[in-house]
Amino acid sequence: MKTGYFRPFLTFNMFFLIFFSHQMAFGKIKLPDLVSDKMVLQRDVELKIWGWADQGENITIRFRNETYNTSPDKTGKWSVQLKPQKAGGPFVMEINEITIRDILVGDVWLASGQSNMETPIARLIDRFPEINVSDFNKIRYFKVPIQNNVESVQENIAPGGKWFTGTASEVMNWTAFAYFYALEAYEHTKIPQGMLVSSLGGSAIQSWISQEHLKDFPNDLIDKQALSALNSSKLDKGRNLWNQKEFNDADWxxxxxxxxxxxxxxxxxxxxxxxxxxxxxxxxxxxxxxxxxxxxxxxxxxxxxxxxxxxxxxxxxxxxxxxxxxxxxxxxxxxxxxxxxxxxxxxxxxxxxxxxxxxxxxxxxxxxxxxxxxxxxxxxxxx
CATH class of the missing domain: 2.60.120.260 (Galactose-binding domain-like)
Structure with a gap:
């Protein structure tokens, strides 16, 4: 199937999704990568901040002159609901001994899909040289690390996610569509913009549709038996060997x-x-x-x-x-x-x-x- 699929941007009213839960440890408190320096929070809605902690730990969150208290449940999970926030920033959030800096409040968007969302901004600098001197601190970007699994929905994301600004020192980490969309939205609204990008160029369209919604297209459902055979099949013979400089390829x-x-x-x-x-x-x-x-x-x-x-x-x-x-x-x-x-x-x-x-x-x-x-x-x- 062709992979030119484009998934439109969605307003992210409930900013923090459960599956963004790779843990960042600091003392007895653990936070997801998404809750970190330079993050953008969605304005004008209740906000869920969550993490993990040892049993008996009391969690205190301080943000914009408000204090919130909670404690972990039996599994170690905790969460609090912050009251709706007006756009602005930068702000600081304290969670016990952890300090999260340079937080903005504005609009947050989710971008997902294939190559049109995955295209790196570095490919466009010849045509748009002004990217090299970008000076937009009020737009932010978080790329969800690639984590392929067709068998089930995952609760955690892979490690390595990080927030980046739209300034020249960080803009090369962006994907192109996210950058230009965030810039256009900021110029229009004059409030901070946060882009969450979950994309994979060349991925099959079926990977963006749940198995439930593919039931009307039985040929596109996962063949469990074939998947099992594929996972157990032999690996690439050249992996970690044929890339070496001194490998002898005389008989190739x-x-x-x-x-x-x-x-x-x-x-x-x-x-x-x-x-x-x-x-x-x-x-x-x-x-x-x-x-x-x-x-x-x-x-x-x-x-x-x-x-x-x-x-x-x-x-x-x-x-x-x-x-x-x-x-x-x-x-x-x-x-x-x-x-x-x-x-x-x-x-x-x-x-x-x-x-x-x-x-x-x-x-x-x-x-x-x-x-x-x-x-x-x-x-x-x-x-």
């Missing part, structure tokens, strides 16, 4: 890049690894460089000299990855790409740049590469 077959898998004789549905050696002068030893890998079908993970430098989860974005200082060496270097196409129509799209650029040096990456099949799902048992 040859392929031309750019090009389609099928045109190179690759008949597989799953993951294929590609490797290429290239030479660099002494002037590039340890230097920063920029890696351009055109467009690939579908998802990729890229390694230079065994070090991970970037990944993209779906077809459309141009691949532009930074090679940090300290990775490149004088003489022989190696690039390895783990490319996955579950349909078997993998491709390095033609008429796109495939090169490394840095310090006046350009390395052409087109031409002959080596490849090996890491996992062919059509060969998996019960596929």
């Amino acid at each position: 077959q040859k392929a031309k890049v750019p090009g389609k898998w099928k045109d190179n004789g690759i008949q597989a549905k799953g993951t294929v690894w590609f490797r290429k050696n290239f030479e660099l002068p002494a002037s590039m030893e340890g230097k920063f460089a920029r890696l351009y890998l055109g467009v690939m079908v579908d998802s990729d993970s890229v390694f230079v000299n065994g070090k991970f430098v970037g990944a993209t989860s779906y077809t459309y974005p141009p691949r532009k990855y930074d090679i940090p200082g300290g990775i490149l060496k004088q003489g022989k270097n190696t690039i390895a790409i783990q490319l996955t196409s579950n349909s078997g129509n993998g491709e390095f799209v033609a008429d796109k740049p495939y090169k490394i650029v840095g310090d006046g040096v350009v390395v052409d990456l087109t031409g002959e590469w080596k490849y090996n099949i890491g996992r062919d799902m059509s060969q998996d048992e019960d596929y």
